[in-house]
Amino acid sequence: MRLSYRTPIALFALVSSALLTAPALAGEWQLNMTEGVTALSQEVFSLHMLIFWICCVIGVVVFGAMFISMYLHRKSRGAVADNFHESTVLEIIWTIIPFAILIGMAIPATKTLVKIYDTDNPDVEVLVTGYQWKWKYEYPEEGVSFFSSLSTPKDEIYGDADKGPHYLLEVDEPLIIPAGKKVRFLVTAADVIHSWWVPDLAVKRDAIPGYINEAWTRVEEPGLYRGQCAELCGKDHGFMPIEVKVVSQEEFDEWIAERQARAAEIAEAAKQTLEFDELYAQGEQVYQQFCATCHQPEGQGAGIFPAIAGSPIATGPVADHLNRVINGGGAMPAFGEQLTPVQTAAVVTFQRNAFGNNMGDLVQPIDVVSFEQGQ
Numbered sequence: 001m002r003l004s005y006r007t008p009i010a011l012f013a014l015v016s017s018a019l020l021t022a023p024a025l026a027g028e029w030q031l032n033m034t035e036g037v038t039a040l041s042q043e044v045f046s047l048h049m050l051i052f053w054i055c056c057v058i059g060v061v062v063f064g065a066m067f068i069s070m071y072l073h074r075k076s077r078g079a080v081a082d083n084f085h086e087s088t089v090l091e092i093i094w095t096i097i098p099f100a101i102l103i104g105m106a107i108p109a110t111k112t113l114v115k116i117y118d119t120d121n122p123d124v125e126v127l128v129t130g131y132q133w134k135w136k137y138e139y140p141e142e143g144v145s146f147f148s149s150l151s152t153p154k155d156e157i158y159g160d161a162d163k164g165p166h167y168l169l170e171v172d173e174p175l176i177i178p179a180g181k182k183v184r185f186l187v188t189a190a191d192v193i194h195s196w197w198v199p200d201l202a203v204k205r206d207a208i209p210g211y212i213n214e215a216w217t218r219v220e221e222p223g224l225y226r227g228q229c230a231e232l233c234g235k236d237h238g239f240m241p242i243e244v245k246v247v248s249q250e251e252f253d254e255w256i257a258e259r260q261a262r263a264a265e266i267a268e269a270a271k272q273t274l275e276f277d278e279l280y281a282q283g284e285q286v287y288q289q290f291c292a293t294c295h296q297p298e299g300q301g302a303g304i305f306p307a308i309a310g311s312p313i314a315t316g317p318v319a320d321h322l323n324r325v326i327n328g329g330g331a332m333p334a335f336g337e338q339l340t341p342v343q344t345a346a347v348v349t350f351q352r353n354a355f356g357n358n359m360g361d362l363v364q365p366i367d368v369v370s371f372e373q374g375q
């Protein structure tokens with residue numbers, strides 16, 4: 001492009017038209033804070049509005065006084081400045097007024113803050129743990145726990161398919177809580193700092209490894225509320241959304257019972273002895289689902305991801321192999337919490353016998369359980 005004297009004008013026109021149309025195209029242009037759906041979130045919103053209006057009034061009074069005096073006492077009118085020093089009355093006034101305003105704002109703010117931190121006597125407790133890059137939800141009292149990860153298809157992310165309405169805001173397993181009940185969240189992290197944030201519930205707590213932060217909510221209206229990780233936590237920070245599904249107490253109880261039954265089934269399944277073929281076939285599925293993205297479908301590895309074919313660990317002692325899969329290490333994630341004992345036994349058996357690693361041995365679920373108990 002040849003630059004001419006018109007270039008700045010053209011650029012200005014381009015930028016301003018982009019600024020004007022972008023929000024319209026986005027369809028949504030929310031300027032104010034979210035009001036939320038809980039009593040507490042609405043209180044936070046009202047507090048925010050109260051302080052906002054106080055600031056507006058102060059702004060109008062201060063700038064009004066400034067502009068009026070600049071206008072009325074300007075030099076061209078022959079105004080001459082008063083020349084006085086140390087007015088005690090004035091100094092007392094300009095100390096007392098801001099002080100009174102600050103106290104006036106601190107009282108409602110403290111009242112709300114006290115409520116936000118009142119996590120006593122919950123009906124349900126959920127331990128929220130941030131991982132790179134997913135969330136784990138645990139109900140310690142009920143003995144239920146699961147991972148919740150992004151469910152947006154890869155095609156949408158890479159632009160090979162149209163983006164859905166909840167692009168990057170949808171998960172495979174939402175957190176489920178009962179309506180009308182006080183739910184306490186205990187928030188922590190397993191690797192780096194994350195932040196658990198659901199605007200509609202006015203809950204935002206840093207998830208810090210080694211610390212447990214508390215928050216709570218009571219949602220009256222059943223529904224689905226979405227949130228995101230709000231602390232830059234690495235490459236997939238934008239890919240660990242939150243879904244909170246609020247259901248009736250009956251539905252919640254049913255869901256918990258179903259989860260408990262599933263956990264009991266997994267524990268029961270861990271006791272069985274499986275044939276080599278069963279382990280191998282299931283192991284192949286687990287491998288393709290959980291491992292192939294890094295170690296590649298044919299086990300040949302890529303870049304920093306070592307090959308499984310001929311791997312010293314996959315052809316070495318079983319304990320070392322189990323240890324690597326269960327506990328991870330280096331850039332290898334720990335799978336102990338994500339795979340059931342049957343799945344771990346299957347994938348280890350598969351890796352020891354696939355891709356030319358003809359070890360001829362097999363690992364049973366009970367071996368996985370005793371390894372985990374022994375460590």
Ligand SMILES: [Cu+2]
Nearest residue numbers: 194195229233
């Ligand atoms: Cu995060």
